[in-house]
Amino acid sequence: MSFDVVIVGGGLAGLSLACALRDTRLKIALVENHPPVAAAGWDARVYAISPANADFLQKIGIWKHLDAGRIAPIYAMKIHGDAEAQLDFSAYQTGVSELGWILESSLMACALWESVKQQSNLCLFCPAAPQAVEIQGDAAVLTLTDGRTLSTKLLVGADGRDSWVRAAAGLQAINTPYGEMGVVANFACERPHRGIARQWFRDDGVLAWLPLASSDSTHRFSMVWSTPDAHAAELLTLSGENLCERVAAAGSHELGELRLITPASAFPLRMTRVPRITAPRLALVGDAAHGIHPLSGHGINLGYRDAQSLSDLLAAAVEWQDIGSETLLRRYQRARREEIALMQYTTHTLRQLFHEKLPGLKFLRNTGMNVTNALPVIKNLLVRYALGAF
Numbered sequence: 001m002s003f004d005v006v007i008v009g010g011g012l013a014g015l016s017l018a019c020a021l022r023d024t025r026l027k028i029a030l031v032e033n034h035p036p037v038a039a040a041g042w043d044a045r046v047y048a049i050s051p052a053n054a055d056f057l058q059k060i061g062i063w064k065h066l067d068a069g070r071i072a073p074i075y076a077m078k079i080h081g082d083a084e085a086q087l088d089f090s091a092y093q094t095g096v097s098e099l100g101w102i103l104e105s106s107l108m109a110c111a112l113w114e115s116v117k118q119q120s121n122l123c124l125f126c127p128a129a130p131q132a133v134e135i136q137g138d139a140a141v142l143t144l145t146d147g148r149t150l151s152t153k154l155l156v157g158a159d160g161r162d163s164w165v166r167a168a169a170g171l172q173a174i175n176t177p178y179g180e181m182g183v184v185a186n187f188a189c190e191r192p193h194r195g196i197a198r199q200w201f202r203d204d205g206v207l208a209w210l211p212l213a214s215s216d217s218t219h220r221f222s223m224v225w226s227t228p229d230a231h232a233a234e235l236l237t238l239s240g241e242n243l244c245e246r247v248a249a250a251g252s253h254e255l256g257e258l259r260l261i262t263p264a265s266a267f268p269l270r271m272t273r274v275p276r277i278t279a280p281r282l283a284l285v286g287d288a289a290h291g292i293h294p295l296s297g298h299g300i301n302l303g304y305r306d307a308q309s310l311s312d313l314l315a316a317a318v319e320w321q322d323i324g325s326e327t328l329l330r331r332y333q334r335a336r337r338e339e340i341a342l343m344q345y346t347t348h349t350l351r352q353l354f355h356e357k358l359p360g361l362k363f364l365r366n367t368g369m370n371v372t373n374a375l376p377v378i379k380n381l382l383v384r385y386a387l388g389a390f
């Protein structure tokens, strides 16, 4: 079978790329192990979606299919240092209506999946997995484990942090494990969160409380606690009641008493740098192309930006242009290099800054936060970057 684009991996990055190519003349194949599963209750894997990416989801026709009752706007952010310092951002001060939205992973994945299933220029291979790839002069030939072969002008690796495509292409991935896990859980809380995302830089890691949509007068938030492996393991053994007490205390009881609504789970944290995200007839998107610490909440935002950037280049290609050509792939690599490197550097540095226990550093970092908080121009620049306004 012959295609223009074969995407391996139907996570958020691969699915959004496929959707973004809906109105093109390109013939697409999507290869995925298993379809997404809707969460039984509230999904503990949530993302802060930037306004730029909300626009992207709107443009590809997904936003309107999301359950509006599960989308929580972020009106403000409150960041606490580890010595009384504080940094606040608000939509009002920035001159926007929202700083972003909190959305559940499975909610977006299922909406994207339903959309690609009906896409007339797309052939879905699921369940399926690749076994071998051969790059020829004018095509990449992918052999699936069931023996079928897919020939394509461009192969896209959207198959996550342990990407098979990346390894098969011999693209280097430099992993820096943090020795930390992201512990996630959802809670109902006594007091309204008022659309404020809260974050604490603590001795035992970075704790984030992200507002979830409130309905039937229940207030909820989602927690991501990036914390050393041993502490994460301990948190996972706590009873629901004890976890609530621990989490409430770590967040200075800002939202009153807590009740666990989605049990805690954890995922290992590491930074993955991929110096080259393209190879002949091949491009990477999403976690296959980069991995960052979740403290900035930018993981899938970068993935959506990859999908947008690549789809824009592919959609703009004229009919006679080879969409797997080195010229097009070089433009993609160039378009993404800076943002990925900047986000990885900033997030990694921030994490190191609060992780280091050197004398004097605590004073410096907290003073830095307070100074930044007092400088509206710098704050505005920071928040505009986070919004994807640059």
Ligand SMILES: Cc1cc2nc3c(=O)[nH]c(=O)nc-3n(C[C@H](O)[C@H](O)[C@H](O)COP(=O)(O)OP(=O)(O)OC[C@H]3O[C@@H](n4cnc5c(N)ncnc54)[C@H](O)[C@@H]3O)c2cc1C
Pocket: 008, 009, 010, 011, 012, 013, 014, 031, 032, 033, 034, 044, 045, 046, 047, 128, 129, 130, 158, 159, 160, 161, 164, 182, 184, 224, 266, 267, 285, 286, 287, 288, 294, 297, 299, 300, 303
């Ligand atoms: C367990 C876990 C929990 C997480 N929780 C959070 C969280 O709470 N908050 C947060 O901000 N980030 C979280 N992350 C990170 C976040 O999920 C990723 O940044 C995001 O999912 C990246 O999207 P993606 O589409 O690039 O990759 P993925 O979501 O990993 O999607 C890759 C897709 O490719 C498919 N695939 C992989 N290999 C093959 C193959 N060989 N053949 C066929 N298909 C294949 C997989 O089935 C999957 O559907 C978590 C990550 C993990 C692993």
